[in-house]
Amino acid sequence: MMSAQEILLRVKKNVFTQKSAEHLSKMRGDGLDFCEIRPYQAGDDIRKINFSASGKTGELQTNVFNEDRQINVVICVMLSSSLHFGSVRLKNELIAEIVAHLAYSSIQQKNQTKLVFFFNNEQQVFQLDNMGSLLVATEALLNFDLLKIQINPEALSTYLVQQAKSLVFVIGDFYQSIDYSMIAHKNQINAILVRDPLEELPLFGTELSLKNAQNNSNIEVNFDKKLAKKYQSQLKIEDDKRYLHFAQHKINVGKIYTNDDVFVKLSQILK
């Protein structure tokens, strides 16, 4: 298992050497990054009226810019006992690396960055201002005792509703359905599914006693190829339902496996 410092070193190396890690907000606001020209609407800033375009069209047109002011970044980690699994590395270690990448990039851009752990009915909030606070948060995540922890699906909505408009990253294995309809219209949400290849296609090829880390219940399973495929297809049906929900609420979604390169995958998901 990598230590928090090792993770941060890797993150620094990736973010420094790859310029593409720079983040641009898709939110409309008072930035200098030109987005579009549209007809003037009541309440628009009169300083942004594009007179040249207005002259050509015969009606008032105004410039619209992307927001580039300091934005709020909230990284939400949905902690559950199911994260205590991994064939290449543990899923919570992968989450720590994802969080470190996102948070480091955000800190570099001087954004207001928060990291929130959601577990049971509690939340643990880390205000990330510098590398020191990121190191503390990464260590906390790596050392978190995940056994007997369960997700409270409503906690995320309740929390984000109370927050200012933010760029939100929700990270977890998403085995429990969460309703994003309440928060998706206000925030720009990115959902990152963290999975292990072996949990989606459990080709153990032997008889195992599977323990539920949440309640310690056991189930005897003989994992053959047929059963693994059957489970995989059932999981795919469940995931497809989740993707549909994400699509309905314009949520950007991506899946990262424990054997993936986090930086490359994050770049693909967030481009």
Add this chain to the structure above:
Amino acid sequence: MFSFEYPYVLASIIVAFICLFFCQEKKLSIYFPHSEGLKTVVKSKQLLSNALKFLTLSLVIVALASPVTTKDIILDNSEGYEISLILDASGSMQQNNKFSIVKEIVVEFIKQRKTDKLALSIFADFAYTAIPLTYDKKSIIKILSHIEVGVAGKQKTALYEALFLSSKLFKDSQSKEKIAILLTDGKNNTDSVPLEVAIKRAKSNKIKVYTIAIGNARDFNAEVLREIAQETGAEFFSANSAQGIKDIYAQINQLEKSKININKYEKKTYYFHYPLSLALILLFLYFWQRNTWILNK
């Protein structure tokens, strides 16, 4: 007759059933996410696996209990007894339900003579052989149940003729022990066969004639019956009650005890290989559905 050689082994099936739930092998245990979702997928497979396991074990236990069919075979009957039962079915036997009581006692006697050949003769106005010497006890009992007073008339008692006729049954007999048990409640009142001839015939065939007189002593001729018995080397008995008759037959049964099992064999056919073969097939099925590493490639 179908039976198990070791029936107590079958009790292990209960142990096997209990073990199916409580003596499971310790498997490698791991934490697995979303194991709840797996439950629906594996449920039917686990049921099949358990059923196959239990059936295989049960069949092995059944095979271990050794199912057999047993058939009695008598290879050499020269050591066994040949017994002729001679019953009086004259009208007087109807009194006090004597004939029915005698029939019940005789049936019990027949059942006890497992390794002997038996014959049944009836006499009244005339004597006739109901069934010749045979090992088929079931047939003798069946025929006896159908015989009622009057089948050979009701008026007379052809006792000597019955003895003579019964002696003829042993004409070609190889057996060393030949016995006749003559039961009557009256006196001979026909002249078809003289007493001397009947006794002579019995003696020449080396038949021991046990004579049993039942009922009132005035009705039967004890002297003649005793003479028949003594001349042939047997004994004379008389009784005036059902228990008395029963005791006489029990006594004769003891006096003429067969050497049971000397020439009697039990032919056993074993069937353990059938459940064992079936268990083997189920075992292959169990491995197949478990998808062992060979089949899983």
